[in-house]
Amino acid sequence: MNYKTYNAEDFLFDESFRQWTSGSSPQAAVFWEQWLLENPDRADIVRQAQELVRALNEHYGNEVTEERINSEIDRLMQRAAERRDTESEATVIRLPQPPLLQRKLWRWVAAASVVVSVGLAIWLYGFFMNQRHRQTTYADLTKASGVRLQEKVNNTAQIMNVVLNDGSVVTLQPKSRLSYPSQFEARSRTVYLNGEAFFDVVKNPAKPFLIYANQTVTQVLGTSFLVRAYDNEQNVVVTVRTGRVSVYKQQDFEKAQQLGSQKILGVILMPNQQMTLNLDNNRLQKQSVEQPRALQPEMVKQEQVYEDAPVAKVFENIERAYGVKLLYTKEDLSACLVNITFSNESLLERLEVICQTIGATYEVQDGQIVINSKGCQ
Template structure:
């Protein structure tokens, strides 16, 4: 089995199923590579580069490509051709309608592209891409984006029940539904995360060259474009923070351990972009952790459930849909403090004999009422 995670762009050129997927649109190959990309989103940029090379080669050599001519031209450019990988791949392999010169053409193209790129980079300064824009455009799965251009924080309910409080001048991109192994979102700006516990599916936040990894906790991430530092401050639970480069290198090499910083309540991490350093410290002003975050303490005594639901809506900024007439006789006695949104709903629904489900960023509550 070939470990495609170790491949660079030029390595993919010699994989027949990869070329079939890119140059020929093979449905069989597409099934394998689309599934592989979904499982390895951090390799999307390398795959994109490889596909561009394959298309360029296919277009360039499609018409005038006699073996004698190609051999003559290519031997001028290189002394040795890149050897074809003979290891067996689990990817589907179909018959190719490509001549034997294809691999020679690919090797020469890699050399030419490398030389051209070096000359261009040394002649024209290229601005560094914005990490948020780059990641959200290259990730191989569809994302939706919330942008907060207003003066107040807004709350976002994710498909797993986690709530993100997005502060002004901030952007968050996330999938409609998380995949089977991870929960990954992308942040530009500042947000408070109240993450539902799920040890089987880590929650990852990519923010300005850092990766924050949690299983279930609450914390603040500040990563505005143009600022020199990224800050992570923990309210509850444990949070691990890594530089994006170190985290992705560990993922690519299959290492289980990667150097990072583990934070606990009242601790913070500052990542200095200029020095690429993670610095751990105590939080000087714990109140800053909940800046622009609504108070989560709620006390209800013989309160109509409609009033309770309205209070939760204001606290979390999440719309609750329910039949107010059917629930008119339901009264609730309960006190909440550190419970998250879904834990509060679990308690209330147990009291009044109701159930709920999350649909399109809203919560629908179903009940036969109280008698």
């Protein structure tokens, strides 16, 4: 986890940091004491974060949760916002006694004074709003990587191909940049992206391929997929062409690594599926791509003729050609026979023709295609 980029509030949300501060985990104590020895420049930030944790422990005892942490910080920001809105014409304001956590925060910036200027109150509101929505940028990630990286920047109007030392190929779009080591580490292959790139990754089950990009971590063993993740955009999109890809929020991925957990909350993508992370609401959404591409083009380019063919057989051929999953009840469709000829139709056009023929409908749900049918007579 890139703790070098953390501020005091970030540490609040780290469970092992809270365990260390409260003295409830010897394992966490070993880790954090060693980390402080290696990062003495972060001692002040750590001390401030510890004061916040102790204040929360005093206030809530053993009931400290992320929800309550958010509640306390929200209350502080609301207090500053109210002062900004209601007393913007005053030259000075007098601070009442805030809740325990707020007293700690105000003490840092007001040096135990009970009188601060309106400008400082407004600044506090802006500061904490910025911290709440603070993102780990591409520059933060590469700086904290801990290994020597080389960078490719595409400042041209054409795509740029980058060949990595394992043989994987990255097709970098204009206005995009990629950082990577000249030689990958023994246990993983990690790169950093700002922008848009198509990855064709050489398969290596013993060495997962990791792409860090704008609050997300995409993990693969060997596949081809597209990642779009610009620092100045609010959506991160991962689209899979072949193989299988796992996408995680960066915070969840790094926390699981630190705790040694194999269970990480994320999204698994199959061919012709994509994931979108909205950085405003921090939600992952899986869906099918608008225009699915055939994994076996030869199956869809040549003419396909079905005469009195069971519709389930047609669906199986479509699944194999496009790598998609069609959800339907075989028993309901067992009596459905179709006479259809396909040539250059797209996936959705083929489904439309089949559904019209058997009196069914289809819909896309969570990256899968559901066939709704009452069967055939």
